[in-house]
Amino acid sequence: MKFLEKLLAASKKNNSLLCVGLDPEPVRFPPSYLGKAAEQSVVRFCHDIIEATAPYVCAFKPNIAFFEVLGARGMDVFQEVIAAIPEYIPVIVDAKRGDISNSAGNYACALFHAYGCDAVTVNPYMGHDSVAPFLAYHDKGVFLLCRTSNPGARDFQDLKVQSEDGQVRPLYQVVAQQVQTWNAADNCGLVVGATYPEELSTIRELCPTLPILIPGVGAQGGDLEAAVAAGVDAQGERAIISVSRAILYAGDGEDYAITAGKEAAALRNRINRGRIHDASGVNPTSGIA
Amino acid sequence: MKFLEKLLAASKKNNSLLCVGLDPEPVRFPPSYLGKAAEQSVVRFCHDIIEATAPYVCAFKPNIAFFEVLGARGMDVFQEVIAAIPEYIPVIVDAKRGDISNSAGNYACALFHAYGCDAVTVNPYMGHDSVAPFLAYHDKGVFLLCRTSNPGARDFQDLKVQSEDGQVRPLYQVVAQQVQTWNAADNCGLVVGATYPEELSTIRELCPTLPILIPGVGAQGGDLEAAVAAGVDAQGERAIISVSRAILYAGDGEDYAITAGKEAAALRNRINRGRIHDASGVNPTSGIA
Numbered sequence: 133m134k135f136l137e138k139l140l141a142a143s144k145k146n147n148s149l150l151c152v153g154l155d156p157e158p159v160r161f162p163p164s165y166l167g168k169a170a171e172q173s174v175v176r177f178c179h180d181i182i183e184a185t186a187p188y189v190c191a192f193k194p195n196i197a198f199f200e201v202l203g204a205r206g207m208d209v210f211q212e213v214i215a216a217i218p219e220y221i222p223v224i225v226d227a228k229r230g231d232i233s234n235s236a237g238n239y240a241c242a243l244f245h246a247y248g249c250d251a252v253t254v255n256p257y258m259g260h261d262s263v264a265p266f267l268a269y270h271d272k273g274v275f276l277l278c279r280t281s282n283p284g285a286r287d288f289q290d291l292k293v294q295s296e297d298g299q300v301r302p303l304y305q306v307v308a309q310q311v312q313t314w315n316a317a318d319n320c321g322l323v324v325g326a327t328y329p330e331e332l333s334t335i336r337e338l339c340p341t342l343p344i345l346i347p348g349v350g351a352q353g354g355d356l357e358a359a360v361a362a363g364v365d366a367q368g369e370r371a372i373i374s375v376s377r378a379i380l381y382a383g384d385g386e387d388y389a390i391t392a393g394k395e396a397a398a399l400r401n402r403i404n405r406g407r408i409h410d411a412s413g414v415n416p417t418s419g420i421a
Numbered sequence: 422m423k424f425l426e427k428l429l430a431a432s433k434k435n436n437s438l439l440c441v442g443l444d445p446e447p448v449r450f451p452p453s454y455l456g457k458a459a460e461q462s463v464v465r466f467c468h469d470i471i472e473a474t475a476p477y478v479c480a481f482k483p484n485i486a487f488f489e490v491l492g493a494r495g496m497d498v499f500q501e502v503i504a505a506i507p508e509y510i511p512v513i514v515d516a517k518r519g520d521i522s523n524s525a526g527n528y529a530c531a532l533f534h535a536y537g538c539d540a541v542t543v544n545p546y547m548g549h550d551s552v553a554p555f556l557a558y559h560d561k562g563v564f565l566l567c568r569t570s571n572p573g574a575r576d577f578q579d580l581k582v583q584s585e586d587g588q589v590r591p592l593y594q595v596v597a598q599q600v601q602t603w604n605a606a607d608n609c610g611l612v613v614g615a616t617y618p619e620e621l622s623t624i625r626e627l628c629p630t631l632p633i634l635i636p637g638v639g640a641q642g643g644d645l646e647a648a649v650a651a652g653v654d655a656q657g658e659r660a661i662i663s664v665s666r667a668i669l670y671a672g673d674g675e676d677y678a679i680t681a682g683k684e685a686a687a688l689r690n691r692i693n694r695g696r697i698h699d700a701s702g703v704n705p706t707s708g709i710a
Contacts, residue, residue: 195524206531246493255519256577259574259578260576280521284547285547
């Protein structure tokens with residue numbers, strides 16, 4: 133099954149555009165974890181979060197940096213964590229890789245083949261031939277960084293670029309347009325921060341059918357409703373609203389998993405209220421509890 | 422000791438600007454490796470290459486993608502390989518990471534602290550706050566991708582950008598100028614491909630004192646002499662000419678390590694012939710065998 137089909141199927145089954153970002157930080161775990169090995173803690177914490185939130189998500193997005201920081205054992209932990217994700221829910225590994233063909237091929241092989249992830253985030257700065265080895269996996273998704281959610285995004289992504297047609301556009305729009313031309317196998321997506329709903333809206337116009345991964349809601353301050361309205365396609369789909377800390381650490385006691393599940397359900401429902409009703413009469417809000 | 426001091430000391434000791442890139446590809450190993458586990462093969466191959474080439478280099482540059490492709494055991498292999506590098510020679514891990522502060526901090530901690538690398542390559546696309554967690558390690562080096570050696574580099578890095586001062590410059594020059602302003606702790610560097618000696622020359626003018634990591638000689642077709650002439654600073658230093666495949670796979674028989682050592686020595690000497698004599702009378706070519 134192609135990534136996009138898997139995403140849309142999970143989104144439909146759970147009536148959700150919510151993606152839970154798995155960014156485990158042992159220092160923020162509940163007190164009962166004190167004294168345990170970080171590796172064990174991360175596996176248990178993530179398993180509990182996955183179990184509690186899975187019914188409310190369209191995808192999980194583990195950020196591989198939080199596993200690499202555990203050292204050589206971190207990749208075992210990563211494997212154990214993603215093995216707990218239900219088979220029907222896609223795993224988007226947030227790795228932000230980007231290198232020339234030879235090395236990019238190794239990254240793609242590691243993430244798609246060795247670890248079995250369904251999609252990956254990739255940095256576009258090195259251009260098409262650095263992305264092609266990822267795109268060669270037609271059944272996998274490749275989300276290119278476009279306009280990111282952090283303050284430093286403006287350093288380069290907002291620079292005004294002269295196009296050959298005489299137009300002047302911000303760099304992130306040129307990236308969006310290029311990615312659209314790389315989408316021959318229908319496996320491209322974009323990463324656009326929720327902190328910039330106007331930019332998100334422009335990108336959605338430029339790329340009406342690409343799935344857009346939207347981090348930056350919650351801890352980073354993005355406006356959820358504005359992000360949903362700007363990010364969804366004409367059918368109210370293909371926006372993936374990624375929330376990490378605001379769900380993972382919603383509670384700080386032993387009931388953290390229950391609290392995370394409740395928070396995920398509430399966010400799923402808030403997102404759905406912002407989705408439009410499509411022409412076929414499907415009401416994306418029907419699943420609200 | 423700061424990274425730059427360590428680099429210059431190793432460069433002086435071995436009279437070299439050559440960096441050997443450790444990109445182990447088991448399918449290209451000599452026939453005696455057939456049937457062995459990839460992990461064992463990679464460790465032995467890299468150890469032999471390091472031993473044979475160490476006297477002729479200023480740095481080693483393992484590309485972490487070639488270790489990640491081995492799966493969860495790949496990071497053990499990576500640790501074993503870098504442990505074999507003599508203490509006085511800096512390890513520049515080619516990881517091309519780049520993420521927001523929280524995740525970038527984890528990448529920096531993993532590469533600098535858990536694995537003990539001396540420097541890292543970082544992608545600038547996400548801007549200053551994505552690079553700051555790496556720069557916070559004042560004793561470590563941070564090489565920002567600027568103008569890379571691959572054909573796709575032109576997709577974005579060459580785009581003409583309007584600056585606030587009304588000037589129009591290619592994006593890679595804006596990146597070089599920005600990185601210069603990030604260099605408060607004297608720990609920044611740039612990555613510029615040898616395949617573009619004119620661009621390299623312009624970047625050297627913009628950033629007269631930054632160390633420049635220069636891949637792309639050899640298998641990628643860059644002209645060695647032109648790259649050296651364009652890349653060195655006014656003292657004939659601070660260019661790091663990185664060569665991988667042309668050294669690692671110079672021989673394909675059981676004498677591959679001896680052949681690699683000879684090739685490294687020859688390249689070191691060719692590079693030195695291209696370095697200028699500085700005003701103090703130091704002759705960088707004195708070490709030519």
